[in-house]
Structures are given as structure tokens and as C-alpha cells.
Amino acid sequence: MKMVPSAFLSERLASLGLAQYLPVLAENGFDDWDTVLDITEEDLQTLGFKRGHRRVLQREIAAHRGQAYPSVVPPTFIDVTQSPGFSAYNTGTSTTATSSAEPTPFEKPQPQLPSVTTSSETSQSTKRSKRRYRWHPRPDPHAPKRPKTAYVNFADHTRMDPTVVGLSFVEIAREVGRRWQVMNPAEKHAWEANAAVALQYYENQMEEYRKTDDYRKYQDYLETFKKAPGKSAREKMRSPQPGQPSISSTDPGMSPVLRRSESVCSRDSRRISPDSPRDHDHSVGQRDLSQALSRALGELTQLRQEFKDVRPYDAHELLPRELAAATIRNLHTGLGSLIFIYSDRQAEALLDSIYEQHHGAPDALTLAEFYLALALGGSSPMMPDNVVDKLFVSACGMIENGALRDTTSLGVLRVLLCLCLYALLEEGDGPPRAFIAAALNIAKFRFPQFPNDELGRASQEEWRRVYRSLVFLECWMSYSLNYPCNVHSHIKNVLPQPSTCPTPRPPPPPPAPTDTTLQTHATHTAPPLSDISSATHPSSPPLTPDHLRCFASQLSAWTETLEPPLALPSLLSPPWRPTLTPPQTHAMLLIHILHLTATTLLYRAPLLSDHRHLSAPSSPLHPRFDTHLQPADHAQCRAELDRATSTAAQVLERLNDAPALEPWCFLLIPLAFTLSTSTLLLSTLPGPAHPPIQTPLQTLRLFSTDKTLAARHLNALDPLYALLAPRAPPTPAPPSTKQKISIHDLLQSEPVPQAAPTPPPAGAARDVLNAVLGLVGVRREGVRASDPYPTPP
Incomplete structure (x- = not known):
């Protein structure tokens, strides 16, 4: 009421x-x-x-x-x-x-x-008519932050809906209350269940926090505050530790100048105290972790609503172990060389904990990992869709039962990583961002806390491999979903640090490439792609020649550090080198596609900006370059763009025939779209005209039957390719059937010369250029909730 x-x-x-x-x-x-x-x-x-x-x-x-x-x-x-x-x-x-x-x-x-x-x-x-100020104790900066209620989480989610963004605050509050009152009881129960999970997680954190020295210090502070409220309690909290000399500023014999000096020194010492930044960072990290995890649980609730009629598996209803092992093996074969989730040893240990009776009943986190791994590995023709849906719903049930309670476990990172990949396979927008943000917050908060011993370093390396996959996915989503990100604070954790040995030693012979080597290269190439995508976006400040040179040096530095077996000449030139397995070859080719796409975005921006003034000078939706290109610079940008797109087309030809990459084609679709628009741009530039390269369009056509995003891009690009394609000459009419022609006459007659293909109409290039400028100039703010497939750069 x-x-x-x-x-x-x-x-x-x-x-x-x-x-x-x-x-x-x-x-x-x-x-x-x-x-x-x-x-x-x-x-x-x-x-x-x-x-x-x-x-x-x-x-x-x-x-x-x-x-x-x-x-x-x-x-x-x-x-x-x-x-x-x-x-x-x-x-x-x-x-x-x-x-x-x-x-x-x-x-x-x-x-x-x-x-x-x-x-x-x-x-x-x-x-007494004026009320005196009542002093309150300071809140505990180290205590975990209490999570939001179900209604507040629902209100935060509703405010992100573009249909209510333009309303006033009162209208938004009224709309939130109305939606909450008319909500389906099952959906409301899901929101309340997630809030209860977050509250249980908070209570578990508080139980652990009550065992720390910070909690005992704060309780002592509260007791002191109750006995002497106000200024005296705060002064006691700020008093020096035993054994340190102190001069009381309330000493009547102290001069005013000395008293002021002592006050300033004590204030400055508190400001530069070595413990304060660490304590503050700890509390801020704990708060960010709780908020990110709450948002992820809220997005999971919305994703779960799509499967509300699916019944989950119970504890005694398991798939055969042989089928489960083959499914997890398919997960590793399809993506293990690029995105790390499990090693073979860890996958076998997970199966043992589920199927071996002597291990005892598995906990909620283990079951959530198991169900999600099967759902991801089963996203292929080897498993029906209804079984995959049941596996995902079963994992959601385990998460609602508190599977993500202990954030010190590596399994929580794996669960969030699998949720992100599953949401990407479902072609969602909001859920993958929420899952990856929660995982990155947990990894950043927990990663430095490992002890510096052999066991701690081994655990840290296990975390680093999953952490590296999270950073790669965050950069890729920043590029493909058109949102800015900052992963540079994570880079120092996921990449190996350079040696500080003062005496240079000859480098050892390069070992055979492993999955870890490929994942490290993927982490090197993904951040420049994200940075260049953000820098060339229309909402960003104009690019300068210094930006162009800086990004170009970053891209060239990576190619110089590549081992010969991983370079493109070795991967594209037959005979094929047996150094890499087929999954590793496909993963390395995809890494090269990332690098070539970043190169394409970098050199395409000045050309787009140059032609923006010619085609649509008043439009603010296109990348901006703060100076007009000189003829030599224009030719260099065009040559680099031509080289990158033609090389990427050769790589795509190899990847289009990779069956293991089919479930994970979501990684390739935005890259193919960017390369398609770049080849269209090259075909419209003044100079020697050539038809656009068809390979990126063939990649989109290959995945358009199963992926809505690929079909959408194909519908936008296919007419533009048709406009620029050379027109075939008219086919001569067949001879009349009434006229008798012998075979001898046909063999002796001279062949009719074929007419050359006619070039496209004069206005076609201009129309295509304007269309390309519109395709690559979509603002981030223009993405609607009803349109979950934002256009990549």
C-alpha cells in the first residue's frame, strides 16, 4: 500500500x-x-x-x-x-x-x-536554547562495508535503464517504487536472495575481522570515547606509542609559538605516516570489492531470469564422468591456449572432488566451478542446449547458496571468469562487465597478500594465470563494447617483472612456446588495443602526432620481441612449423589479429578525420586529429593501413577454417567488423582504386547463422561491399534454338573477347565513405539497453 x-x-x-x-x-x-x-x-x-x-x-x-x-x-x-x-x-x-x-x-x-x-x-x-554539537565516534576504517538491501540494489539497476535516465529524481524514485511493487514474486525473491547472500558474505567478513588487531583497537577506542567523549578521546587515540617522547601541547609552560609548531608537526606526521596510506587503501579496496561483487550478483539475477523455467540438477544427478571429462577437455582445446581457466591437473582434481566418494560431499564453490566448466565446454554441438541451460541454472543455485563467500579462494576467480565467458556467448552487454569487474577487484585486492615463500609463490603463479586471462578479457571488452577501462594498475601483477641482475648474461636458447607464453603475449597486445580504441573514439580528445608516434612505437616494440616460431612469416608460410599445436596456432593467429586491428585503428583515425572535413564537416561523431595530414604523412598512413588490412586478411583465411574456434567466435566478430570498415575506407580514398578485401566479410558471413551480432554487422556491410564491387559485363543472350549450329562451327569460331568489368558509379565511393563514417562514429552514450550489441570501433 x-x-x-x-x-x-x-x-x-x-x-x-x-x-x-x-x-x-x-x-x-x-x-x-x-x-x-x-x-x-x-x-x-x-x-x-x-x-x-x-x-x-x-x-x-x-x-x-x-x-x-x-x-x-x-x-x-x-x-x-x-x-x-x-x-x-x-x-x-x-x-x-x-x-x-x-x-x-x-x-x-x-x-x-x-x-x-x-x-x-x-x-x-x-x-540552553541553542543545542550543542554532540560528538560521535569515528567509523571504523578497516571494517567491511555493510552491503545494500535488495530494494537499493534494484533501484541502482533501474537507474541504469535509458528509459528512466532522462527523468527527474522524483520521477525516477516513483518509477522505482512502482516497479518494485508490481514485480513478480519470483523475481523479487531472487533480488532478496542475492541481498541475503551479500549480507551473509558481509557477516562472514565481520567474523574474520573480529579476530584482527584493528578490531580490538577500535573497540578500545569506543570504550575510551564512552568514558571521555569528544576531544579528549580523539587526543588519546592520537597519542604516541609507548617509548616515544611526547610534549603535551596543553603544557602551560609551553610558548604559543612552540605549541603551534608542535601542532603542525603532529598534523604533518599523521599526514605522511607510512601506515595511513596502507590502511586507507585496504579499506577502499575492501569497499570496492564488496560493491563490485554486489553488482555482479545483481546482474546474475537478471541473467538467471531468462532460465526461470529450467530445473537445476540435484546433488545426486550428475553427468557420466567420461562425458564431463570430454567436455572440460573441449573447453581447454578451444580456448586454453589463449584464456587460462584450468590446467589438466586442476581439471582432474575437480573431477575427483565431484565423483570420488572418499573426498566427501563437494562444497557449493566446487559444484559451481564444475557446472560452469561443463556449461562452457558444452557450448558446442557435443551437448544439447537444454543440458547447457540446466548446468548454468545449477551453477546459479550454488552461487545463491554462498559459493562466492570466500574471496581468498582461486575458485571464486574461476567462477566469475566462467560467468563472463558464458554471458559473452549469450551475447550480453552488462553481465560480462559486472563479472569481470568483480573478478579484477578480488584479484587486485588479494594478489599482494601471498607470503614470500615457496608455497606462496606457487599460489601466486596460479592466481597470476587466471588474473592474466581477466586482464585480457577486460581489454577486449573495452574495445568491443566501447567503454573505457584502465588495466595498467593490474599489468605489474600479471606480467613477469624484468630481472634486476647488474651483470648482463647471454640469453638462453628460447624454449618451445607454451600456453603461458601465448597468454603473456595476449596480455601484451590487448592493452594497446584498448588504449587506441579509447583514444580514437569520437568522445575522446583529438589525437596529436605525438600520440600517433607513441602508439606506433608500442605496437612495433611487441613485434620485435616475438620469437621466430611465433612470428607471422612462420605461421603463414608453408610448410607449417610443427612447433605449435593446432590450438596454439589458432590462439597465436588471434593474437596477431588483435595487434593488426590495433594498427588499423591507429592509422585509420587520421584518414577518417581528414575526410570528415570533406564529407560531413559539422558532424562531431568521427575521430578527430588536431592537424591536417601532409601529403607524405597521408601516404604513410594509407600504406600502413593497407599493409595491416591485407595481412589481417591472410590471417583470417587461416582462422576461418579453424573448427576449434567456432564456439569462441565472439572474440573474432568485432575484429572482423573493424577490418571490414577499414577495407571499405581504403576503397573510397583517392588514388589507385581497388575493390575491398572480402575476407573479413566472409568471416562475418561464416558466423552470421549462429551469432546475432555477426548477422547485424553483415546486414550493415553487405550493401556497402556491393556498391564498391566491380560490375560484371552483361551476359550475351543465348543463340536462338531455331538456328542450327554445328559443333564444328563452334570449335572453329574465334572466342568473343570479354568486356572489362565496369567500375562502380561515381557517387558510390562518396556514399560508402559517409556510411563508413556513420558506422565507426557511434557514441558510447548511444548504446541502448534494448540494443545489447554495441558497434565496435
Whole structure:
């Protein structure tokens, strides 16, 4: 039932200029003034009050509580010339007894009234009319942050809907409340279940936190605060440790200059204390981790709604072990050389923990890993779709039962990585970002905490391999989904650090390439692709020649460090080298495609910017370059773009015949789209014209039957390719059947010369150029929730 706010609350908020917050207060239970008096700062932040508006309401609440004991003497008979506020404001002098009553600069001076003699009781009641500030203990900076409720998580999710983004705050709050009231009970239960999981995770964190020294120190601080509230408690918390000399700033024999110097030194020492940044980073990291995990659980709830009619597996209903082992092996064969999830030993240990009875009943995290690994490996013709759906729903049930509770386990990273890959296979937009963000927050927060011993370094290396896959996927999604990311804080954790040995040694012979080597190369090439994609986006500042040279040096530096078996000449020139297995060859070719796509984006931006002024000078949707290209620079950019697209076409020809890559074609579709638009651009530039390369379009056509994104890109690009394709000459009409022609005449007749293909119409190049500028100029803000397939650069 919808609550109706009281008339007094409406009038009070209107007098304060806060009438726009009346609906959201009423919808959240604050329907009368007495209830609003108990509102907290956190409640106001959750309800969306602006900082200034929060202060206005808090001052009104404080003033109302200060009037709880009214004066028994009529105010017209009070000698205001003796009041603390009047004397302090008009004379500029104050005593220690009245210093707390000094008015703020925003208060107006009271008019002087006739003075009459009053009693001491009247004077005391007048002095008590202004409420003194009540000191509160500082919150614990190290404690885990309490998660949001189900309603608040639903409100945050609803505010991201583009249909309500343009509404006012009051209308958004009203729409959130309406949707929450009419929500399906099953969906509401899912939101509440996720909130309960987050709350259980918070309580488990609090149980662990209560065992730490930080918790005991904070409890001591609270006891000290209760006994001596206010300034003395804070001074005791800031006192030096035993054994350190201290000079009391309250010493009456200390000079004012020395007292000020001591105060400044103590403040500066607190500011540069070595413990403070670490403690602050710890609390911030814990808070970010909790928030990211809550968002991921919310997105999982929405993804789970698509399978609400699917029944999960129970504990005694398992697939045959042979089928499960083959499915996980298919997962490793298809993507293991590029994205690491399990090693063979770890996969076998996972199967043993599920199927071997002497290991005991598996926990929720182990079952979630098992179900998700089978769902990913079964995303191929080897397993029916209904079985894959049941496996995913079973994994969601394990997560709702608290599988992600212990973030110190590597299994949590694997579960989030598998959820991200599964959502990408489902062609989603929001869920993969939420899952990868939660996993990166956990990895960044937990990775430096390993001990520096042999066991700790081994565990750290296991984490690093999964961590490296997370960074690669984040960079790829930043490019393909058109959103900015910053993974440079993770690079130092996932890449091997250079040796600091002072004496140079001859390099050892290069070992045979392994999956770890390929994953390291993928982590080297993915961040430049993300950075160049963000830098060349229309919403970014214009590129400069310095940017162009800097990115070009980064791209060339990677090719110089490649081992000969991994270079493109060795991978493309027959006979094929037996150094790499077929999955490793496909993975390395995909890494080269990433590098060539980054090169294409880099050298395409100046050309697009140059032709933007010719085709659509008023359009702000295209990459910008701050200077016009000189003829020599224009020729160099065109040559580099031509080289990158032609080389990428050769690589795509090899990858189009790779059957193991078919379930993971989502990695290739955005790259093929970027290369297709680049070849179209080359065909429209002035100079020697040549038809666009068909290989990227063939890649999109290959996957268009199963992937909606590939079909969408194909529908946009196919007409443009048809416009630029050379037109075949008209076919001559067949001879009439009434005329008799002998075979001898046909053999002796001279062949009719074939007419040369006619070039495309004169206006076709201009039309294609304008279409390409429109395709690559889609803003990030233009992506709609109903359109889950944003256009890559």
C-alpha cells in the first residue's frame, strides 16, 4: 500500500525548498515529520539527497530538537543584549562560556530590543536554547562495508535503464517504487536472495575481522570515547606509542609559538605516516570489492531470469564422468591456449572432488566451478542446449547458496571468469562487465597478500594465470563494447617483472612456446588495443602526432620481441612449423589479429578525420586529429593501413577454417567488423582504386547463422561491399534454338573477347565513405539497453 505523506511534512519540506524529495521519503517509510527526525546521513545518501540539501534538512532537524525545552518566559521580555549570540556578534568579544554559541557568518544580527531585568533562570534557559554539537565516534576504517538491501540494489539497476535516465529524481524514485511493487514474486525473491547472500558474505567478513588487531583497537577506542567523549578521546587515540617522547601541547609552560609548531608537526606526521596510506587503501579496496561483487550478483539475477523455467540438477544427478571429462577437455582445446581457466591437473582434481566418494560431499564453490566448466565446454554441438541451460541454472543455485563467500579462494576467480565467458556467448552487454569487474577487484585486492615463500609463490603463479586471462578479457571488452577501462594498475601483477641482475648474461636458447607464453603475449597486445580504441573514439580528445608516434612505437616494440616460431612469416608460410599445436596456432593467429586491428585503428583515425572535413564537416561523431595530414604523412598512413588490412586478411583465411574456434567466435566478430570498415575506407580514398578485401566479410558471413551480432554487422556491410564491387559485363543472350549450329562451327569460331568489368558509379565511393563514417562514429552514450550489441570501433 502506498504511503501518503503528512501535511505537516509537506509544508515543512516546502518551506525548506526540499519538496522534490517528498515522494521518495514517503515511498521509503519517512511519511511524517517524527520519522524524518530519526533519518541518518546514510539514509539521505541512499535516497539521493544532494550534499547541500542534506545539510539544510539536518540543520532543520537539529533546530527542531533544540526547541524541545522551550523557554517559560515570553521572548519579548528577554534581554537579548545579555545573550551570548548578541554580545559575540555585536562586540566581537566572547568568553569561554559563550564561545560555543558564536553565530555563523550566515546568521543575521538580531535587532536590539528594550532591555529589562531578568532572573538567572531566564538567562540559563536562554543560553540552553541553542543545542550543542554532540560528538560521535569515528567509523571504523578497516571494517567491511555493510552491503545494500535488495530494494537499493534494484533501484541502482533501474537507474541504469535509458528509459528512466532522462527523468527527474522524483520521477525516477516513483518509477522505482512502482516497479518494485508490481514485480513478480519470483523475481523479487531472487533480488532478496542475492541481498541475503551479500549480507551473509558481509557477516562472514565481520567474523574474520573480529579476530584482527584493528578490531580490538577500535573497540578500545569506543570504550575510551564512552568514558571521555569528544576531544579528549580523539587526543588519546592520537597519542604516541609507548617509548616515544611526547610534549603535551596543553603544557602551560609551553610558548604559543612552540605549541603551534608542535601542532603542525603532529598534523604533518599523521599526514605522511607510512601506515595511513596502507590502511586507507585496504579499506577502499575492501569497499570496492564488496560493491563490485554486489553488482555482479545483481546482474546474475537478471541473467538467471531468462532460465526461470529450467530445473537445476540435484546433488545426486550428475553427468557420466567420461562425458564431463570430454567436455572440460573441449573447453581447454578451444580456448586454453589463449584464456587460462584450468590446467589438466586442476581439471582432474575437480573431477575427483565431484565423483570420488572418499573426498566427501563437494562444497557449493566446487559444484559451481564444475557446472560452469561443463556449461562452457558444452557450448558446442557435443551437448544439447537444454543440458547447457540446466548446468548454468545449477551453477546459479550454488552461487545463491554462498559459493562466492570466500574471496581468498582461486575458485571464486574461476567462477566469475566462467560467468563472463558464458554471458559473452549469450551475447550480453552488462553481465560480462559486472563479472569481470568483480573478478579484477578480488584479484587486485588479494594478489599482494601471498607470503614470500615457496608455497606462496606457487599460489601466486596460479592466481597470476587466471588474473592474466581477466586482464585480457577486460581489454577486449573495452574495445568491443566501447567503454573505457584502465588495466595498467593490474599489468605489474600479471606480467613477469624484468630481472634486476647488474651483470648482463647471454640469453638462453628460447624454449618451445607454451600456453603461458601465448597468454603473456595476449596480455601484451590487448592493452594497446584498448588504449587506441579509447583514444580514437569520437568522445575522446583529438589525437596529436605525438600520440600517433607513441602508439606506433608500442605496437612495433611487441613485434620485435616475438620469437621466430611465433612470428607471422612462420605461421603463414608453408610448410607449417610443427612447433605449435593446432590450438596454439589458432590462439597465436588471434593474437596477431588483435595487434593488426590495433594498427588499423591507429592509422585509420587520421584518414577518417581528414575526410570528415570533406564529407560531413559539422558532424562531431568521427575521430578527430588536431592537424591536417601532409601529403607524405597521408601516404604513410594509407600504406600502413593497407599493409595491416591485407595481412589481417591472410590471417583470417587461416582462422576461418579453424573448427576449434567456432564456439569462441565472439572474440573474432568485432575484429572482423573493424577490418571490414577499414577495407571499405581504403576503397573510397583517392588514388589507385581497388575493390575491398572480402575476407573479413566472409568471416562475418561464416558466423552470421549462429551469432546475432555477426548477422547485424553483415546486414550493415553487405550493401556497402556491393556498391564498391566491380560490375560484371552483361551476359550475351543465348543463340536462338531455331538456328542450327554445328559443333564444328563452334570449335572453329574465334572466342568473343570479354568486356572489362565496369567500375562502380561515381557517387558510390562518396556514399560508402559517409556510411563508413556513420558506422565507426557511434557514441558510447548511444548504446541502448534494448540494443545489447554495441558497434565496435
